[in-house]
Amino acid sequence: MPTEERKCKLSYPSRILNLRLTRIRSLTVQVADRLAGFFGGFPGIRFDPNLPGRGVNGVLLDAPLTEEQQRIVVLLSNSYPRVEEELALYNEESRIKLEVGLMDEMGNAMDPSLDIEQDDEGELEVEASDGDKGTADNAANSSDSDSEDSGSESDEEDT
Numbered sequence: 695m696p697t698e699e700r701k702c703k704l705s706y707p708s709r710i711l712n713l714r715l716t717r718i719r720s721l722t723v724q725v726a727d728r729l730a731g732f733f734g735g736f737p738g739i740r741f742d743p744n745l746p747g748r749g750v751n752g753v754l755l756d757a758p759l760t761e762e763q764q765r766i767v768v769l770l771s772n773s774y775p776r777v778e779e780e781l782a783l784y785n786e787e788s789r790i791k792l793e794v795g796l797m798d799e800m801g802n803a804m805d806p807s808l809d810i811e812q813d814d815e816g817e818l819e820v821e822a823s824d825g826d827k828g829t830a831d832n833a834a835n836s837s838d839s840d841s842e843d844s845g846s847e848s849d850e851e852d853t
Contacts, residue, residue: 715780722768723788729764730790764790767808769797 728735738747741763748754768784770777777796784794795808803809 719780719784719787722766722784722792726764726766726788726790726792729759729766731758732789735759765793767793767795767803767810769795769801769803769808772796772798772804 727733735748737749740747746753770780774780781794781796784792793808796804798804
């Protein structure tokens with residue numbers, strides 16, 4: 695930003711806010727367009743850690759990304775004075791439909807359909823020592839029971 699434009703201290707915060715909003719909107723639209731397949735998409739993008747990246751050795755190029763993989767949710771604060779203009783600009787600039795809505799002071803979507811889905815289970819899968827998969831709690835419990843069993847065996851040998 696040129697020095698001449700920084701001299702007005704009254705309008706500087708507003709100009710910087712608009713500059714940041716424009717940049718974030720531009721980046722969001724570019725990501726949405728690439729996820730839709732424009733400009734060749736994202737080479738090597740991975741949605742599963744067990745799969746190689748999309749396009750690596752021709753993997754996953756036979757079908758486009760699913761709607762769930764292309765989903766982008768943009769939430770804007772309802773305290774911003776020009777929020778209605780920003781909401782309209784997101785969908786005008788994008789080639790695909792973005793999910794744009796308002797959020798409250800805590801960052802939660804005001805429209806329940808825009809909430810990000812989270813895993814309800816909350817358990818991690820880990821490999822147990824015998825090769826079986828289980829939860830992190832089961833693996834911890836099995837290691838505790840193994841140490842208790844080995845301790846009781848050594849007590850029996852001493853007597």
